[in-house]
Amino acid sequence: METPPIASIGALVGEPARALMLDALMDGRALTASELADRAGITRQTASAHLARLTDGGLLSLERQGRHRYFRLGGEEVAAVLESLMLLGERRSSAALARPRSPERCARSCYDHLAGRLGVALLDSLDGQGHIETCGTRLLLSPSGEKLFAQLDIDWRSLQHRRRSFARLCLDWSERRHHLAGALGAALLAHFLENRWLVRSGETRALMPTDRGRRGFGEYFEISV
Amino acid sequence: METPPIASIGALVGEPARALMLDALMDGRALTASELADRAGITRQTASAHLARLTDGGLLSLERQGRHRYFRLGGEEVAAVLESLMLLGERRSSAALARPRSPERCARSCYDHLAGRLGVALLDSLDGQGHIETCGTRLLLSPSGEKLFAQLDIDWRSLQHRRRSFARLCLDWSERRHHLAGALGAALLAHFLENRWLVRSGETRALMPTDRGRRGFGEYFEISV
DNA sequence: ACGATAATTCGATGGAGAACGAATCGTGGA
DNA sequence: TCCACGATTCGTTCTCCATCGAATTATCGT
Incomplete structure (x- = not known):
């Protein structure tokens, strides 16, 4: 039984540290790998692995600038997915509401x-x-x-x-x-x-x-x- | 560092067996637990655990009918999330295209x-x-x-x-x-x-x-x- | 009342992957 | 040229959870 495409994307978003990084990028700005590591509360090594997977999966796009690596969301479709996930998430957790x-x-x-x-x-x-x-x-x-x-x-x-x-x-x-x-x-x-x-x-x-x-x-x- | 809401939903969708079940329900029909287990290629016990988590997470709604349990998608928002995930998934895997x-x-x-x-x-x-x-x-x-x-x-x-x-x-x-x-x-x-x-x-x-x-x-x- | 079938719970096993320390690579500045 | 700093790679550990066998509960048909 092969894994459907939605599962691979869901798995990418489904990891707490990665979700925190994606959430931090939802404002459309580009952040460096270190900044994203701090946002997610993990070390740089771990963040590097996560970012590689997210970029490989098309959720992030990468821009090299000197010794910095700037990551931003992969496009409108990615933002749309995250928005709809937030919409669904809010429905249950009335905390934010x-x-x-x-x-x-x-x-x-x-x-x-x-x-x-x-x-x-x-x-x-x-x-x-x-x-x-x-x-x-x-x-x-x-x-x-x-x-x-x-x-x-x-x-x-x-x-x-x-x-x-x-x-x-x-x-x-x-x-x-x-x-x-x-x-x-x-x-x-x-x-x-x-x-x-x-x-x-x-x-x-x-x-x-x-x-x-x-x-x-x-x-x-x-x-x- | 707490896990954001999008992560819990993403994790639910991110498991291959669960994704197959959600995919099978995308036509809007209601299926029984056993049917979903077969679709996902797993045993009934495993499917039961998955379905409990999906229902608990609001992705599925449950309707008891005699000794059968019919599961269907939790609502329009759930379908919207899955649709946007498919849209994003197709962009990369040109197989289906x-x-x-x-x-x-x-x-x-x-x-x-x-x-x-x-x-x-x-x-x-x-x-x-x-x-x-x-x-x-x-x-x-x-x-x-x-x-x-x-x-x-x-x-x-x-x-x-x-x-x-x-x-x-x-x-x-x-x-x-x-x-x-x-x-x-x-x-x-x-x-x-x-x-x-x-x-x-x-x-x-x-x-x-x-x-x-x-x-x-x-x-x-x-x-x- | 009694088997038959649907579904769940429990316990044990195994594997995937998240995490970090240490070392390495690459670029920019002095 | 050398150092500093951002980022990655490697190896190891450890936690989580998907999976299944076996037993249990629930409901239908007869």
């Missing part, structure tokens, strides 16, 4: 886009103001949406016609609602970070709004943070 | 709705003929869609306002495109099976179109199977 005021539930990065209450509110805002339309099964910008993104100085045109999906919905594991993912979602989060509407909070995935961000979200999206 | 003519790629059941080329074509048809609309982030039936479902004798009204999402998109792991899921997708597949447009093919997930089905898909959806 019991603290709905945690910074991570307010706003966090999910791979390369925005999640949490702010992420959901953002999609609601784009949707409610008619900035996004659906052409068949695809999400597109409406004329008013195109105008909004031009005001934000986001070059949405360059995001189209790429292999990656322009815009898609991602189910938020903490809010149980959709937020915006895909190239457009990634561009938005990048914009928020570049312009310091949001700043990363230490080593967690949490994102804290700045005063400038509060003004921006109110002005452009009618969201009061 | 090399045989695009397999019956399972033509048409199969994905939890409780239709997947494969036929599932994708069905969504394309509904979409292309304007039978479905998107109200914000939700999928809804258009007036013409309501009419079509009435012709098919599917009581779509009773599917609304339930806890389960009325209609949603599910990413097809073999076609890399969306097909229709949610309550509406489940009702459609149920209709196809009840009216024998499609019949199950042995113990696999594959679905074979009948002559009546070929006529029906052509007449109502303009799909030539």
Whole structure:
């Protein structure tokens, strides 16, 4: 009896130390092998073996830079799997649901886009103001949406016609609602970070709004943070 | 260092015998403990232990019927996780991609709705003929869609306002495109099976179109199977 | 009431792999 | 050139758990 593909991937995610490393990478940043070892609470040798298996299994991608090795998630599909696993994990352990005021539930990065209450509110805002339309099964910008993104100085045109999906919905594991993912979602989060509407909070995935961000979200999206 | 929730779920899926059992349940049907043991190629005692862990972990739900124990997938979220795992698994092992003519790629059941080329074509048809609309982030039936479902004798009204999402998109792991899921997708597949447009093919997930089905898909959806 | 079948529990065995210490490789800086 | 530091490889130990045989419980049919 041969082992099905889902088992090999499940086994990779199923080891606590590896799961901690994957969790640490869920914010989309790249971390070195040593950093990941510390996050998982194991020695560097052990982490090295784990990272080799994860990379070999396609869950991580590796970038060498000098004597450092930077690891990041292998792609959108990997992030999607981890998101759905978190969604399923939350359903049972009501522990995290019991603290709905945690910074991570307010706003966090999910791979390369925005999640949490702010992420959901953002999609609601784009949707409610008619900035996004659906052409068949695809999400597109409406004329008013195109105008909004031009005001934000986001070059949405360059995001189209790429292999990656322009815009898609991602189910938020903490809010149980959709937020915006895909190239457009990634561009938005990048914009928020570049312009310091949001700043990363230490080593967690949490994102804290700045005063400038509060003004921006109110002005452009009618969201009061 | 505590084990994160995703690790416990990953470990459940990561065992080959358990993965085979989950895979066997992906068609949405309920199977007995003995049937699952045979599918996984293990003894009943071992299967019993595995099934207890899967049920305890929320991946399976259990229904007692006399001296039989019927197991089925724990819910839509579980099916979603397994689907995304398959999607990720296919990306690496090009083995299955090399045989695009397999019956399972033509048409199969994905939890409780239709997947494969036929599932994708069905969504394309509904979409292309304007039978479905998107109200914000939700999928809804258009007036013409309501009419079509009435012709098919599917009581779509009773599917609304339930806890389960009325209609949603599910990413097809073999076609890399969306097909229709949610309550509406489940009702459609149920209709196809009840009216024998499609019949199950042995113990696999594959679905074979009948002559009546070929006529029906052509007449109502303009799909030539 | 009594066998027959489904399923579970218990106990023992074995193997896979996670962990770490020590040594080695590779790159960058002085 | 030599040292410092990040990362890997090797060998060993040890824990976890999948597996099965045997016995037990539960339910159906007669």
